[in-house]
Amino acid sequence: MAYSIASKDNKIFVHLNGEIDLERSPEARKVLLECLENTQHLVVDLAEVDYIDSSGVASLVEALQTSRKKNIEFALTNLSDPAMKVLKLARLDKVFKII
């Protein structure tokens, strides 16, 4: 997994790329939680996620939980087919804000 971070209009955009699995999800979790320390609005772009498993989804869930505790806007955007598939399997597509 690789990632990039951009900032625009007081929002932080995190672009996650590649495969987010048990090996890589700790890095995704760390990046998302660090970004939540520095913004009031975080958007996670999943357009280039080729594969994401339960550990990757758990990282997104933990980031969402943290954002709610801190009253930070948190959204997912540009979900790739693999990312949308696993969110739908868990019916989390109705839980996350997707823009």
Add this chain to the structure above:
Amino acid sequence: MFPSNVNFAETFTAKASELKVIRAAVKEFLQSASIAEDEISDIILATDEACQNIIRHAYKESDDGTIDINVQVSNNEIVVILFDYAEPVDPNCCEPKQCNTLSPGGLGNLFINKVMDSTGYQCPPLGVGNKLVMKKMITKE
């Protein structure tokens, strides 16, 4: 058209960095067996999640275990069999979470149950470790 019966059998190291190798190997085998892409992605997800359970819960992330993966394709079914050589696990230890609930745990077994038609533990042939059998019906193209 599927071959009548084809079989994949390989042994992998039980560690997180090996998962991408496992996914690639299983994908290559299923593509060579002319399985539809949707079904391939289901099998890969289930295999990955089951291997994660072995790494995390059976071997407790010790890095020195192995996983034997056997995938059998017949005319109407794909069977994935995973063997490990860790202490026997309680089959109820990893209950799938409920859908639509906001907790990070239990997602792996939920995914397995969603994409496979049946899954269950059987007695391992050597009497040690764990044997997980997952099955999925397939349709001919």
